[in-house]
Structure formats: structure tokens, C-alpha cells
Amino acid sequence: MRVALFVTCLADQFLAEAGVAAVKLLRHLGVEVEFPPAQTCCGQPAYNAGYWNEARQMAAHTLGVFEDAEYVVLPSGSCTAMVRSFYPELYRDMPRKFSKAEALSRKTYELAEFIVKVLGVSTLGLGLEGQRIAYHHGCHALRELGIKDEPLTLLANAGASLVPWEAAIECCGFGGLFSVKLPEVSLSMADRKLSTLPEVDVLTSADGGCLLHLSGRIAHRRLNVAVKPLASVLWEAAQKTPEVDAHAG
Amino acid sequence: MQVKANDYPKESARLLREEPQVRESVTGATLNFDRNRRAAYAEVGAEAWRDWAERVKNHVLTHLDSYLEQAERALIANGVQVHWAEDAEQAQRIVAEVARAAGVKKVVKAKSMLSEELGINPMLSSMGIETLETDLGEYIIQLLDQPPSHIVGPAIHLGLEQIRALFHQRFGTPPDATPDALAGVARKLLREGFLQADMGISGGNFLVAETGTLALIENEGNIRLSTSVPRIHLALVGIEKLLPRFSDLAVFLSLTARAATGQRLGTFVSLLHGPRQASEPDGPEAVHVVFVDNGRSAVLADPEAWETLRCVRCGACLNACPVYRQTGGHAYGYVYSGPIGAVLAPGLVGLEETQPLPYASSLCGACYEVCPVKIPIPKLLLAWRQRAVEENLTPRLEKAAIQGYAWAMTQPWAYRLAAKALRLLPEKALDNTVVPVLKAWVEGRAGLKPSPKSFRELWEEGL
Ligand code: SF4
Numbered sequence: 001m002r003v004a005l006f007v008t009c010l011a012d013q014f015l016a017e018a019g020v021a022a023v024k025l026l027r028h029l030g031v032e033v034e035f036p037p038a039q040t041c042c043g044q045p046a047y048n049a050g051y052w053n054e055a056r057q058m059a060a061h062t063l064g065v066f067e068d069a070e071y072v073v074l075p076s077g078s079c080t081a082m083v084r085s086f087y088p089e090l091y092r093d094m095p096r097k098f099s100k101a102e103a104l105s106r107k108t109y110e111l112a113e114f115i116v117k118v119l120g121v122s123t124l125g126l127g128l129e130g131q132r133i134a135y136h137h138g139c140h141a142l143r144e145l146g147i148k149d150e151p152l153t154l155l156a157n158a159g160a161s162l163v164p165w166e167a168a169i170e171c172c173g174f175g176g177l178f179s180v181k182l183p184e185v186s187l188s189m190a191d192r193k194l195s196t197l198p199e200v201d202v203l204t205s206a207d208g209g210c211l212l213h214l215s216g217r218i219a220h221r222r223l224n225v226a227v228k229p230l231a232s233v234l235w236e237a238a239q240k241t242p243e244v245d246a247h248a249g
Numbered sequence: 250m251q252v253k254a255n256d257y258p259k260e261s262a263r264l265l266r267e268e269p270q271v272r273e274s275v276t277g278a279t280l281n282f283d284r285n286r287r288a289a290y291a292e293v294g295a296e297a298w299r300d301w302a303e304r305v306k307n308h309v310l311t312h313l314d315s316y317l318e319q320a321e322r323a324l325i326a327n328g329v330q331v332h333w334a335e336d337a338e339q340a341q342r343i344v345a346e347v348a349r350a351a352g353v354k355k356v357v358k359a360k361s362m363l364s365e366e367l368g369i370n371p372m373l374s375s376m377g378i379e380t381l382e383t384d385l386g387e388y389i390i391q392l393l394d395q396p397p398s399h400i401v402g403p404a405i406h407l408g409l410e411q412i413r414a415l416f417h418q419r420f421g422t423p424p425d426a427t428p429d430a431l432a433g434v435a436r437k438l439l440r441e442g443f444l445q446a447d448m449g450i451s452g453g454n455f456l457v458a459e460t461g462t463l464a465l466i467e468n469e470g471n472i473r474l475s476t477s478v479p480r481i482h483l484a485l486v487g488i489e490k491l492l493p494r495f496s497d498l499a500v501f502l503s504l505t506a507r508a509a510t511g512q513r514l515g516t517f518v519s520l521l522h523g524p525r526q527a528s529e530p531d532g533p534e535a536v537h538v539v540f541v542d543n544g545r546s547a548v549l550a551d552p553e554a555w556e557t558l559r560c561v562r563c564g565a566c567l568n569a570c571p572v573y574r575q576t577g578g579h580a581y582g583y584v585y586s587g588p589i590g591a592v593l594a595p596g597l598v599g600l601e602e603t604q605p606l607p608y609a610s611s612l613c614g615a616c617y618e619v620c621p622v623k624i625p626i627p628k629l630l631l632a633w634r635q636r637a638v639e640e641n642l643t644p645r646l647e648k649a650a651i652q653g654y655a656w657a658m659t660q661p662w663a664y665r666l667a668a669k670a671l672r673l674l675p676e677k678a679l680d681n682t683v684v685p686v687l688k689a690w691v692e693g694r695a696g697l698k699p700s701p702k703s704f705r706e707l708w709e710e711g712l
Contacts, residue, residue, distance in 0.1 A: 009658070012704045013668060014697075019704035023712050035708050040658040046651050048612060050634025050643070054655035061659040143614035171571045175611025182609065184262040187693040188575045189611070192276065216694025 002032045003114075004069035006062075008079040009041035011208045011229075018208060018229035022075045022111055025235045029119055038065045044082040049177045052090060059087050063100050071118065072108040075231040077141025077206040078176075080110040085144050110141060110206055111231055112151040122153050127239040129159035134200040136193075136214065137169045138207030151206055151230055158237030167196040174213035190217040197225065206230040252598050253582030257605040261580040271406045275398070275577040278405045282568040285511020286619060292513075298504050303623040305501075306559040309458075309491050310549060316458040316491045317540065323461030324538055327523035332539040334367075340541050341372040344450070344483060347537055348378060351481050353447040357439075359465070359472035360384035361452030362400055362562060363485045363541060365584045366597075369450065381442040383471035385435055392419060398578035400585065401509050401564035406577040439471065449475035449533070453486035454505065454561070456538070460495045462522055463538065466506060466515035473519050482521075482533040488540050489549075489558040501561065508563035508621040544597035553632040554596045559622040560589055566616035566626060572609055581606060588616035592629040600633065604642045607633035671699050 003026055007019040026033050043058030062083065066072050074080045087101040115121050133155055141147040156162055173179060173189025190213060197203065203218075203225050205211050215227035253260070264271055309316055321331050334340035348356070356378055358364065370391075373380045382391040386404035389412060390397060397403030404412070409428065416422045416431050420438075423430075451472060455464040463484055465472050476482045492501060498520075506512045525532030549555050567573045567587030578586030583594045583603065591606040607630045610616075616626040637643050657663040691697055702710075 007704045009664075013671060013699050016700035016702060016704040016707055020707055020712060023708075035705075037705070038661045040661060040664045041654075043655070043658070046655055048631070048634075049608075049647070049651065050631065050636070050638040051648070051651045051655070052635055052638075054651050057655045058658050139611070139613035139615075143618060171611050171613035171615065173571065173611060175613070178608070178611045182258060182261065183693060184265050185572060185575050185609075186611070188265050188272065189571050192571070192574070212697065213694065216691075216697055219695035220693060 001030070001119075002034060002070045003073045004034050004036055004066055004071065006039055006042070006066065006072050006074045006079070006083070006108075007035070008074060008076050008208070010212070011075055014212055015208045015229050018075045018231040021229070021231040021235035022073070025111075025115075025124075025231065025238055026073070028235075028238050029115065029121060031119070034069075036065045036069070042079045042082040044079060044086070045176045047082065047086055047090065048175075055086075056090050059090055059101070060097070063087070063097075063104055066104055066108075067100070069107065071114065072104065073111055073114045074108070075111045075206070075229065076208050077110050077138040077145065077147060078209065080108060080113075081140035081144040083108045110145065110147055110150075112154055112206060112234065113145070113147050115234070116150040116153060123157040124154055124234060124238040125240050126159045127237045128155060128233070129240070131160045131202060132163050132200040133160040133233070134163050134165045134197060134203045135168060136172060136203065136205035136207070136210055138205055138210050139171050141206055142169055147206070154234055154237065155204075158234075160237075163198045163200050165196065165198055167193045172210045172214050174207075174210045176209065179213060186213070187217065190214060191221075194218065194221070194223065197223075201226060202233060203227045204230050204233045252594070252602050254594055254598075254603040254606050256582055257580055257609055260582060261576045261609070264576045264580050270408055270411075271577050271579075272575050274406055274408045276574045278402060279399075279568040279570075279574050282402075282510060282564070283619070286508055286565055286568065287511075289507035289511040289513065293503075293507070295507075298500055299621055299623050302501060302504055302621055303559065305492065305497055306622050307556075309493055310489065310555065310558055313488065313491070313549065316493060317488060320456055320458040320461060320491055321540075323457075323459065324523070325461075327461045329461065329523045329536045329538050332537060334539050334541045334543070336543050337367045340367045340485065340539055340543065341369065343537075343539050344369055344485075345372060345376060347481070347483055348373070348376065348448060351447065351535070353378060353481065355442070355446045356380045356448045356450055357383050357442050357446040357475045357479060358387070359449065359451035359475040360387045360403070360467070361450065361485055362397070362584060363452045363487055364450060365397060366543065367485065367541065369485070381439070381446070383439050383442065383475050384467075385432060385469060385471075388435055388439065389415065396579065396584060398586070399564055399567055400562050400587075400589075401567075406579065443474045443478045446475075446479040448481040448483060449477075449479040451476050451482065451484045453484050453490055453538075455492050455498060455501055456486050456490050457492050457495050457498060459493060460522070462495060462498070462520050464498055464502060465519045465521070466502060466517075467519075468510070468512075468516040470517050473517050476519060476521060477532050480534045481537070482524075482535070483537040483539065484521075485539050485541055488542055488545050489560075504621045505561045505563050508561075508565040508619065548593075548596040551596065553636075554592070554629060556624055557589070557592050557596055557629060559624055560593070561622060562589075563621055565619040565621065566624075569615040569619040570610075571613060571615065572611060581609065588626045588630075589624070592624075592626055592633060595633050595636075600637060600640065600642060604637055607637065665705070668703050668705070672701075672703075 047055035179186035573587040
């Protein structure tokens with residue numbers, strides 16, 4: 001099986017480790033990984049801010065880049081939502097582009113979702129034994145794509161104890177340009193979310209933007225929580241796995 | 250009413266800085282409302298109810314002209330006097346004429362967001378008519394001369410301490426009076442108001458076209474008194490509030506109460522059918538219904554915005570909204586705040602005066618998830634944003650930045666160059682506002698640093 005990795009701009013620049021972990025993890029699971037070099041940004045910032053012409057330019061570029069891929073996997077929930085839900089939306093009045101967007105939509109997955117739904121793997125290993133983990137559900141992954149159990153299953157099966165978090169499904173306040181346009185409101189939302197964070201070893205999420213926003217706030221307030229991208233945590237999960245070889249190939 | 254929605258960015262920041270107790274009160278109350286809603290939804294097949302309610306509302310909205318005619322006929326047959334107001338000015342004139350013709354001196358008001366939208370109170374006071382708000386929350390903010398902060402809980406932004414201080418100052422209650430004692434004082438004052446008033450003004454949660462039934466939901470009993478004690482009752486009803494059949498009411502009443510407060514039904518539900526009949530011991534001598542448009546038919550005609558009109562004003566989207574929770578409603582500068590306000594305001598008063606509101610959302614989607622009539626608020630927010638871009642209402646710098654970004658992102662070489670440049674910035678550059686728009690962003694979030702090597706570089710070096 002071949003997967004084209006779409007690392008997306010934010011992860012490429014600021015969370016390169018998430019991309020690296022995704023590659024290692026997918027290979028570990030017997031998947032051939034490629035990285036189409038012309039890829040850039042999915043266009044979500046422009047789309048969300050109302051600049052649909054600009055978003056269409058970026059979408060058209062991305063459609064070209066991934067046209068021949070068997071599967072497209074992203075270590076980012078909201079960029080997955082952009083490709084899967086909003087690309088077809090962008091082209092709803094343009095039948096030819098729309099059917100291309102739909103074709104891409106059908107083969108695009110968020111990383112944890114891909115592992116569970118397409119590869120049929122729900123246990124990566126036992127590398128998270130004893131770790132207390134809080135999971136932040138990015139809004140688009142959760143509400144737009146309905147990805148909720150997949151990451152949790154992978155974490156729990158790797159031995160992590162998922163600590164209940166009152167605000168686990170509340171928006172962290174990132175929202176792309178929202179956090180630039182309304183910085184005070186955005187920070188206040190992060191504070192509300194963090195004020196309910198239970199004591200954990202690691203805070204993780206499939207969404208890089210949310211993590212940059214939250215970890216920045218955590219650093220600013222000098223809170224003591226490690227923040228790691230889901231891909232990295234899942235790769236860690238796979239580190240202690242006598243039986244995982246059975247899934248490979 | 251005065252619209253100050255363009256101040257949203259400034260006003261929201263000011264509230265967070267200067268009145269942090271607002272955030273505390275609003276967050277506590279909305280989380281509570283939302284928990285109750287979830288429990289009340291879980292008791293019924295909420296999904297099926299929502300689908301059904303959406304369909305009924307869509308049906309009414311797509312046949313609105315004939316249902317309005319039917320409603321008018323039914324109301325007249327019930328002895329109600331029907332008026333039509335195209336805008337706020339006409340609505341004010343109608344209310345003023347009814348009041349003048351009947352020699353009204355005092356008015357009691359049942360809580361009505363529409364009357365806030367239309368500016369009825371200031372108009373009445375300019376006529377020398379005294380108006381008393383009878384909903385407890387509404388009464389409190391009337392004392393403070395503030396607009397409502399929430400569709401259902403107008404005084405949601407106030408803490409008990411502030412209300413204690415207000416009552417202590419106005420009515421001499423002890424500084425540590427219990428909530429019950431405070432309510433008792435208000436109740437006495439309001440009772441006198443009911444007995445003295447010549448006219449009661451209400452809104453309308455629903456109006457049944459088939460029977461001309463006006464339905465009102467509440468918890469305090471004040472609406473019932475406002476609409477039945479004074480000799481005249483006038484109801485302001487938005488044209489979108491119609492339901493086709495009497496039998497539709499049952500689910501809508503329950504769905505609305507469940508969404509709003511988590512109750513199965515409001516403590517009081519009034520179904521009104523016109524003035525007192527000869528055989529009846531009480532009730533008003535005359536009942537007036539004013540159907541109000543005030544921008545609604547323009548929204549209805551807008552293929553991208555019309556779904557907004559399904560709204561039953563339950564406030565569930567405000568309760569679920571993490572953005573609303575930070576500031577409460579006053580920051581929005583318009584009578585309807587929160588997610589529904591952000592999509593209704595541009596429709597009713599125009600995008601130019603309300604441009605920041607569609608951006609007052611992180612697009613998290615919680616509002617859509619809870620809405621009892623499934624209004625796709627995130628989609629509507631995006632549609633208004635698109636229109637803001639089309640009409641050149643967004644900042645010039647932003648537009649240029651996004652255009653430049655889109656261009657760079659479709660030229661892989663430019664993307665690479667930008668990534669290189671990002672890494673060549675001096676250590677503290679991102680902290681020091683090389684990019685002005687990022688200033689506030691970086692100020693509140695420490696340590697935004699690019700990875701030492703981008704993923705692409707690592708990949709090319711061989712993974
Ligand atoms: S938009 Fe929906 S949730 Fe919000 S007030 Fe209206 S009916 Fe209630």
C-alpha cells in the first residue's frame with residue numbers, strides 16, 4: 001500500500017517532528033510512504049477568512065499534487081477537513097473541479113483515522129504504559145469529520161491512561177486567523193481550556209495549530225505540561241511492541 | 250436600536266481586560282445551561298425532533314406569504330387587531346398609536362428581544378409613558394440601563410454581588426440579602442406595576458397560522474400577568490415565528506425549552522386566543538398583534554442567509570459558544586449576540602455596520618451541534634465572510650497578505666524560499682514583531698519557533 005503524506009505548511013515549518021514520526025510509524029506498519037515535493041498549504045486560512053478565490057488557487061494546486069496518490073494522509077485534523085469537506089464545497093458550482101475534489105476527498109485521511117479505519121490496526125504497541133495523557137479534540141476533526149474514538153483507542157491500547165478532561169472537546173481558541181484577528185479572545189479561550197486541564201504527563205492532539213497555540217500559552221504562563229503532536233506520541237506507542245510485527249507487510 | 254457591532258474587536262478586548270467578572274459569570278451560567286440542555290436532549294430522540302423541526306420551519310419559510318394571510322384571518326376571527334410593520338419606525342408608530350388611542354400611561358413588558366430590536370422602550374419613554382420590564386433579569390438590566398447580554402438570560406453577565414449592591418443602593422436591602430429576598434423585593438414592585446398598567450407588551454415565541462394561537466414560554470409567570478391583567482395586550486411578532494398547525498406546537502414548545510434551559514417545558518406556557526370573551530372573568534379588553542418584518546423578508550430572499558430565520562431564540566448556541574463565553578453579549582454591539590447574532594445582524598442591518606461579527610467565531614461548530622432547528626451557523630458565517638471579501642470590507646493589508654500567501658503557496662519554489670527566510674530570522678525575531686499582524690499573537694504565547702529543519706529538508710536529507 002502506498003501513502004502520499006501531506007505534511008501541510010504549519011507542521012512542515014513548526015512541527016517537523018510530527019511529519020517524521022508519521023513517516024516512521026507508517027513504514028513501521030508496512031506502508032510505503034511518499035512525499036510529493038510540490039505540496040505546500042491546503043488553503044484553509046484563506047478559506048476560513050472568506051477569500052475563496054485564493055483558497056481555490058491553493059486547492060487547485062493541491063488537487064494537482066495528489067491526483068495520482070492512492071491514499072493521502074495528513075498529520076492534521078483541520079487540514080484533513082479542508083481537503084475532505086471544504087474542497088468539494090469550494091467547487092460546488094464547478095462540476096469538473098468538483099468531481100476531482102470529490103475523488104481526492106474520498107482518499108484523504110487523518111493519520112490516526114487512517115491507521116484504525118484503513119489499516120485496521122488498533123494496537124500499535126505498549127510504548128505509552130504508565131503515561132497520563134490528555135487529548136485535545138480539534139474542532140474540525142471532531143465535528144466536521146467525526147473523528148473521535150480513533151486517536152483515543154490508539155492511545156489507550158498503547159497503555160496510556162487517558163485522563164478525563166472536562167473541556168476536552170471545547171475549542172482552544174486557535175482558529176487560524178481568528179487568533180490573529182481577535183488575539184485577546186483567543187488567549188482567553190486557551191486560558192479557560194487550560195484552567196480545566198487535569199494533571200497529566202502529556203497533552204496531545206492531532207492538530208498542529210491548536211498545539212502551537214496551547215503550548216505557546218503554556219510556556220507563557222509557565223505551566224508544567226509537555227505538549228506533543230499525536231503522530232509523535234503514536235510513534236512512541238509503537239516503540240515497545242513485540243507483537244506489532246504481525247501487522248507489518 | 251443603536252448598532253455598535255463594528256466595535257466588536259475593541260469592545261471584546263476591553264471587556265476581557267477591564268471586566269473579568271463578566272467572563273466568570275457568563276462562563277459559569279452558560280456551561281450550566283449547556284449541561285442541562287444535553288441532559289434534556291438525551292431524554293428524547295433529539296436528533297429526530299431536530300430534523301422534524303427543521304423541516305417544519307423550512308416549510309413555513311418557503312410558503313410564508315400564504316401562512317401569514319392564514320394567520321391574519323385566524324387572528325381577526327379571534328377578535329385580535331392585526332398590524333403590519335415593515336421596519337422599526339413603523340412598528341414604533343403602531344405601538345405609539347395604540348397607546349395614544351387608549352390613553353395609556355403605564356406599560357408592563359414581558360421579555361421580548363424583538364422589542365429591544367425595535368427600540369420600543371425609548372420610544373415609549375419619549376411619549377412620557379412609563380415602562381416596566383417584568384422579567385426579573387430584564388428588570389435588573391433596566392435598572393442599570395443596559396441592553397440584554399443573552400437571549401434567554403438578559404442579566405447573565407452579572408454576579409450575585411453586583412445585584413446585591415444594586416438592590417442595596419436602590420431599595421435599601423441588606424448588603425448580604427439572599428437571592429430569594431432580592432426576588433421578593435422585585436416581586437412586590439412588579440406586582441404594583443401589573444395592577445397599575447394600562448397596557449402589556451409581549452413578544453411571541455410562536456404563532457400558529459391555523460388557529461391564530463400566540464404561544465409564550467416563561468418561568469416566572471410575569472408574561473402571563475403582563476398579557477392578562479392590563480386592559481390592552483400588544484404582541485410584537487417577527488414574521489418568521491409562524492407554525493402551520495396547532496399540533497406542531499407540542500414539539501416546538503418542548504424542544505425550545507429543552508434547548509434553552511434543559512427544561513421539558515417552560516414553567517408557564519400561555520396559549521392566547523384574543524381578547525376576553527363575555528363569558529370569561531378576566532383577560533384584556535383588546536389584543537393587538539403586530540407582525541414585524543424589519544429586514545426579515547430581505548434575509549428570506551437571500552439564498553445564502555435565509556436559513557437564519559428558522560431560529561427560535563432559545564440561546565443554546567450562545568451557551569455552547571466558547572467565544573460568547575469570554576465576553577457575554579454586550580461586546581457584540583447588537584441585540585442578538587453570540588453565534589446567531591453574528592449571522593442575523595449582517596442580514597438585518599447590513600454587513601457594513603456589522604462586519605466584525607461573522608469573524609467573531611473560531612468556526613468550532615459547537616453552535617450547529619446544539620441548535621434545535623439545525624441552523625448551519627458555521628456555513629452562514631463563512632458565507633458572510635466571503636461577502637465581506639467580495640464587497641471589499643476586509644482590511645486592505647489582510648487582503649494583500651492573503652493574496653501574496655496564495656501566490657507563494659502555488660509556486661513551490663517561493664514556498665521553499667519563504668521557509669528558508671523563516672529560518673534565517675534572528676532568534677527573537679518572531680517575538681519582536683517583524684510581522685506586525687503577529688504582534689498580539691506572539692505576545693501572549695511564548696516560544697513560537699520554527700523547527701530547526703523543516704520536515705521537507707529532513708525528508709530530502711533522507712529519512
Ligand atoms: S440559532 Fe439555533 S441555537 Fe441559536 S438561538 Fe436560534 S434556535 Fe437557538
